[in-house]
Each structure stands twice: as C-alpha cells, then as structure tokens.
Amino acid sequence: MKIISFEGVSKIYNSHSIALDNVTLAIEQGEFVSLAGKSGAGKSTLLKLLIAEERPTKGKVLFENKDVHRLPAGELPKLRRQIGMVFQDYKLLPDRTAYENVAYAMEVAGIEDQYVKRDVPQVLELVGLSNRTKNFPHELSGGEKQRVAIARALAQRPDMIVADEPTGNLDPLNTFEIVKLLLKINELGTTVLLATHNKEIVDSLERRVVILDQGKLVRDEEKGKYLIT
Numbered sequence: 001m002k003i004i005s006f007e008g009v010s011k012i013y014n015s016h017s018i019a020l021d022n023v024t025l026a027i028e029q030g031e032f033v034s035l036a037g038k039s040g041a042g043k044s045t046l047l048k049l050l051i052a053e054e055r056p057t058k059g060k061v062l063f064e065n066k067d068v069h070r071l072p073a074g075e076l077p078k079l080r081r082q083i084g085m086v087f088q089d090y091k092l093l094p095d096r097t098a099y100e101n102v103a104y105a106m107e108v109a110g111i112e113d114q115y116v117k118r119d120v121p122q123v124l125e126l127v128g129l130s131n132r133t134k135n136f137p138h139e140l141s142g143g144e145k146q147r148v149a150i151a152r153a154l155a156q157r158p159d160m161i162v163a164d165e166p167t168g169n170l171d172p173l174n175t176f177e178i179v180k181l182l183l184k185i186n187e188l189g190t191t192v193l194l195a196t197h198n199k200e201i202v203d204s205l206e207r208r209v210v211i212l213d214q215g216k217l218v219r220d221e222e223k224g225k226y227l228i229t
Contacts, residue, residue, distance in 0.1 A: 008023075010057050011045050012058075032186040032192045041212040049068075049069075077109075086166045098148045103120050105152045111156070127147040143170055160190065165195060179204075199226040208223070
C-alpha cells in the first residue's frame with residue numbers, strides 16, 4: 001500500500017525560484033527511503049508539502065490516499081501526528097528533562113496520562129536512553145538530544161518517521177548510531193523517509209534512494225547510491 005504519493009508536484013516561488021519541478025514519487029508502507037541531494041535541491045520543500053506547511057503550485061500530495069492540501073484545518077494536527085518529524089536542530093524544550101520533552105508532546109496531542117506514563121519509558125528505552133530520563137538537554141550530547149527527538153516523534157505511534165538532515169550537527173560516530181536507530185525503527189514496521197545530503201550515509205544503507213537535483217527528481221533506485229550526473 002502506498003503511504004505517500006506526490007503526483008506531478010511543482011513548487012514555484014517566482015520565475016527565479018523553482019523549488020520543485022514536476023515531481024512524481026510514491027513510497028510504500030514499511031519502506032526505508034533516502035531522499036538525497038545537495039543543499040537547495042528541494043528536499044525540505046518536499047517535506048513541508050507533505051505536512052501541509054506549504055502548498056504546491058501544481059500537483060497533488062497524498063498521505064494514505066488523502067490529499068493533504070484538501071484536509072480541513074482541524075484535521076491537520078492528526079496528519080502531523082501520523083508523520084513523526086525529526087529535525088537537524090532537535091527542537092527540544094530546554095527547561096524540560098528528556099522524559100518531560102517526550103511526555104509534553106503526548107500531552108499536547110491529548111493523550112491520556114495513563115498512556116503517557118506507560119509509553120514514555122518504553123520509547124526512551126527503545127532509543128537507548130533509559131538512564132538519561134531525568135537529564136535536561138544541556139546535559140545531553142548531540143547524539144542523545146537527537147535520540148530524545150526521535151523518541152518524541154515515536155511516542156505518538158506515527159505511521160511514518162520523516163527525518164530532515166537528522167545527523168547534520170553530529171560527528172561521524174553519532175551519525176551512524178542515529179542511522180542504526182532509524183533502521184531499527186523501520187524493522188519494527190514504521191516507514192522511514194530520511195532526507196540527507198550525506199553521501200556516506202546513503203551509500204552505506206543499500207536501501208532505496210531518491211535523488212533531487214535543482215528541484216527535479218533525477219534518480220529513483222532500489223539499493224541505490226548517491227549519484228548525481
């Protein structure tokens with residue numbers, strides 16, 4: 001089953017700025033896909049269209065067969081809970097512990113306390129942070145902060161994790177630890193879309209690779225490499 005479909009999608013800001021040019025792409029439920037390309041290739045724009053932060057100039061964006069840009073405003077929070085977002089800069093609340101950062105995201109989503117108390121320890125254990133639950137972000141390494149961010153995304157049991165340059169601020173060791181964690185999450189059944197310009201990550205994964213270049217989809221290969229011709 002297709003979890004995402006981009007159908008002839010273009011995003012044109014003005015005559016000098018075409019972020020996406022007629023992109024057609026489908027991702028199946030349970031896949032792990034690397035969305036690769038240089039900075040400015042259109043990766044972040046594609047992700048913003050997926051969570052309805054921006055609207056396409058042309059084309060359709062479907063999530064689980066629903067046109068995300070035709071959803072009533074009241075349904076957008078639900079859409080965004082189904083798509084767990086992970087960012088390069090973590091976006092953690094500095095005055096809350098690792099546990100509280102994850103719990104807060106669940107509380108805002110209206111999840112009952114009993115489930116918060118049950119699920120937060122579980123997701124923190126999954127990401128390898130059982131011993132850091134009471135630590136504040138300034139007490140965590142970059143890799144640990146990103147693990148908290150991933151736990152926060154997982155806590156709402158999304159159908160999909162979208163990671164936008166999640167290793168951009170990390171050293172090589174932490175980079176590959178985060179990639180291994182994303183692979184583990186995928187093996188447990190969650191679809192993963194990893195946006196990155198890191199060639200080493202893409203080449204090491206040996207998974208499906210979609211490459212954008214100047215807003216165009218130029219490659220889409222199973223077990224691909226990061227190649228731009």
